[in-house]
Amino acid sequence: MYILAPSILAADFGKLGEAVKKTEDAGAAYIHLDVMDGAFVPSISFGMPVLSSLRGYTSQVFDVHMMVEEPGRYIEDIKKAGADLITVHQEACVHLDRVIGQIKAAGCRAGVALNPATPVSTLECVLDQVDLILIMTVNPGFGGQKFIPYTLKKVRTLRRMLEERGLQTDIEVDGGVTTENVRALMEAGANVFVAGSAVFKNDISGNVKAFMDIFKEQES
Ligand code: DX5
Ligand code: ZN
Secondary structure, three states, rough: OEEEEHHHHOOOOHHHHHHHHHHHOOOOOOEEEEEOOOOOOOOOOOOHHHHHHHHHHOOOOOEEEEOOHHHHHHHOOOOOOOEEEEEEHHHHHHHHHHHHHHHOOOOEHHHHEEOOOOOOOHHHHHHHHHOEEEEEEOOOOOOOOOOOOHHHHHHHHHHHHHHHHOOOEEEEOOOOOOOOOOHHHHHHHHOOEEEHHHOOOHHHHHHHHHHHHHHHHHHH
């Protein structure tokens, strides 16, 4: 099953609840929330208060992407703010195994993200412990960037590694995803698609539906 996870980073924050609800009504099962600390990535985005305010507007899966150094410090608080799925960067965790354990102990699904230059082989030891792997298809930190083509090969390699182990782990892609390149990403083995600009620019409902149509065409 293919899932769309609109990233609110590209939304109008003055009308955030309304915009998120539109994506839910049009068929997006997840909402992607980019938490940035100004240290792991240059930008600062938002944190727990925004997450908990939004929680009342939607029943979508809260897919929290932590672009934060040592995110283990915040797992409990992020869970309390409404997270269902918490994804941390391999590059930001000295003790990745421990942080994955913390996420699960908090009752959330655990995801691990990789920057474009980090090889998928780095996750070999934890593959069977995670629920989702996020392959960054741009350098994290900003919305509206261009998709980096070599990341497609990483998705393919990772899907093969998972299949060899009999795992059906979700592969999420994030950055520069559009209705133009989503088919290639699906073919490579990704099944959860983050899209910021491609969803929140202009007609939100129409943009979500365009992704949904592509998913349906592949599922039929
Ligand atoms: C980038 C964030 C993304 C971003 C995607 O660091 O992780 O989720 O919002 O935005 P687009 O789809 O515009 O590239
Ligand atoms: Zn993200």
